[in-house]
Amino acid sequence: MAEPVGPHVLAIPYPAQGHMLPLLDLVHLLSSRYRLVVTIAVTTKNRPLLDTLLSRSPAVVPLVLPFPDYPALPPGLENTNGQPPAFFRPLTHALAGLQDPLLRWARCTPHPPSAIISDFFLGWTSDLAAQLGIPRLVFSPSGALVVAVLHVLWRRMPQRSDPDDPDCPISFPEIPNSPVLPWRQVSFFYRTHIVGEPISEFVKEGFLKNIASWGFVFNTFADLERVYLDYHRNDLGHSRVWAVGPLAPPDGPTERGGGASAAVGEIMTWLDGCPEESVLLVAFGSQQVLAPLQAAALAGGLERSGARFIWCATGETAVPEGFEGRMAGRGLVVHGWAPQVAILGHRAVAAFLTHCGWNSVLEAVSAGVAMLTWPMGADQFWNAMLVVEFGVGVALCDGADAVPDADELARVVADSLGDSGKRVRERAKELSRRALEAVKEGGSSWKDLEGLAAELSKVGVK
Structure with a gap:
């Protein structure tokens, strides 16, 4: 050789x-x-x-x-x-x-x-x-x-x-x-x-x-x-x-990981029209497809929460019929991939309902966004534990087969964007500062x- x-x-x-x-x-x-x-x-x-x-x-x-x-x-x-x-x-x-x-x-x-x-x-x-x-x-x-x-x-x-x-x-x-x-x-x-x-x-x-x-x-x-x-x-x-x-x-390519049904510009324009720290991002990674009962519970909770949201519904996730029409203006459903890093970095986004894949956790940490944890497999349970112990997230649900209670989900989502979630959001911003300092x-x-x-x-x- x-x-x-x-x-x-x-x-x-x-x-x-x-x-x-x-x-x-x-x-x-x-x-x-x-x-x-x-x-x-x-x-x-x-x-x-x-x-x-x-x-x-x-x-x-x-x-x-x-x-x-x-x-x-x-x-x-x-x-x-x-x-x-x-x-x-x-x-x-x-x-x-x-x-x-x-x-x-x-x-x-x-x-x-x-x-x-x-x-x-x-x-x-x-x-x-x-x-x-x-x-x-x-x-x-x-x-x-x-x-x-x-x-x-x-x-x-x-x-x-x-x-x-x-x-x-x-x-x-x-x-x-x-x-x-x-x-x-x-x-x-x-x-x-x-x-x-x-x-x-x-x-x-x-x-x-x-x-x-x-x-x-x-x-x-x-x-x-x-x-x-x-x-x-x-x-x-x-x-x-x-x-x-x-x-x-944090300023990487918006096409990182794939392409979306909604143009990146359309998503960011929608966010531009939302008040600061008023939006929840919902995304469960590239592998996880919600079962119909899970998707229905999630949709019901989002609707009852009164919160603005972006829901990235991957794969064959069955978004309930009529949901998108009822949520028009308050919520945006993206079928397939979405520019997660760019969305998390937008001033309007304050919280992230996530499966706690490690990349998603680090992206939320870098953006200073609080997390609602729903781990489903692999390393996600440990990651969720770390997020909650660090005070930058709140446990919502766990397990790939778990079906959350829609009313409880609505309450946790509303709290995460309201006054009661302020402490977790502040801790998320502080950890973001430390993450960005680490890579400088x-x-x-x-x-x-x-x-x-x-x-x-x-x-x-x-």
């Missing part, structure tokens, strides 16, 4: 929107601010997801590979978009088929990579890094608390004391603040683990390889998760833990990113 002639980072994202977007933001910063050479590896159908990055960072080089042959997946499935959770495990397993093509590329390219940064679902990339004799850094699209929980789960393998009780508490005394969650809210990958089953063992080995990796990069910031970042440094036994978030640029020159995340770039530059010197 040719010897590296300077730093060259190979970035490997996991093909889910919530995972890809922050890693692409990190790649942009490493390329544009620190002039590092970065190659980003994707499969054929995921190549269009790089368009925005490549328009902002023309020096980034895409490496497009055929998706590995994997009969257990439907033909053409290369990412999680619109897919049920049942496909996530085989998709994660299938991606390991990229290891040999990446190894062949790295050994043939005239400027081979000197480090790998890859998503935490891609533990097999540690083996690739070992084959190439270079360090692998884990990129976490989730917060430091969630990763601490994952590490405890896969090391200790705690089980329910009552195998028939979905609410059986699972405690984590090793982690600061000794968090506890019911079994049903523990990681899907972990709950579905079967000892000896090949994909289950592959997933477990991947997370254990993460723990042994050279370094960790988190999309978070010190003032939000300092205690958990310190925990990782102590637990991992080294200081190569960098908190570089929030990574989403001299801030904690700026310094960590600078330190990360310096370390990557060192390992590239031969």
Whole structure:
């Protein structure tokens, strides 16, 4: 293999929107601010997801590979978009088929990579890094608390004391603040683990390889998760833990993540006509589709609250018939994707009813918008816990199958925009100030990113 002639980072994202977007933001910063050479590896159908990055960072080089042959997946499935959770495990397993093509590329390219940064679902990339004799850094699209929980789960393998009780508490005394969650809210990958089953063992080995990796990069910031970042440094036994978030640029492209049925200009014009801090944004990420009963309860609560709102109804969410007509002027329903960062940053928006995906949490934090939490799966329960404990959000509902009480929802929404929600809104604004300070020159995340770039530059010197 040719010897590296300077730093060259190979970035490997996991093909889910919530995972890809922050890693692409990190790649942009490493390329544009620190002039590092970065190659980003994707499969054929995921190549269009790089368009925005490549328009902002023309020096980034895409490496497009055929998706590995994997009969257990439907033909053409290369990412999680619109897919049920049942496909996530085989998709994660299938991606390991990229290891040999990446190894062949790295050994043939005239400027081979000197480090790998890859998503935490891609533990097999540690083996690739070992084959190439270079360090692998884990990129976490989730917060430091969630990763601490994952590490405890896969090391200790705690089980329910009552195998028939979905609410059986699972405690984590090793982690600061000794968090506890019911079994049903523990990681899907972990709950579905079967000892000896090949994909289950592959997933477990991947997370254990993460723990042994050279370094960790988190999309978070010190003032939000300092205690958990310190925990990782102590637990991992080294200081190569960098908190570089929030990574989403507040003035970034409005088309980030997709396109909407309502033009971006139409949404922003509607917001321009609303009083300051008078609007609730309702959005549950790109994966979650509300069941008819859930959508009806949400619509009923919004209608009774008297609040102005924007509801992003993704996928096949069935907005009740006649609702949009009755709410015309007071509420705006967007069918499909909406420019969430731009909406949250508008002066009219004061609160956000969210599933608490980590990207959404950080976007709300950056914008200084209070949250109403309705976590539904994955890391969202832990994120919601952190939001409420920090005093920047209020618990509303939890669970993918939960149906909120419309009257209670109306009350919580009205409170969030009224006098009784003022304290939470003020705390949200204060945390926003700290988040924005973190990413400014001299801030904690700026310094960590600078330190990360310096370390990557060192390992590239031969």
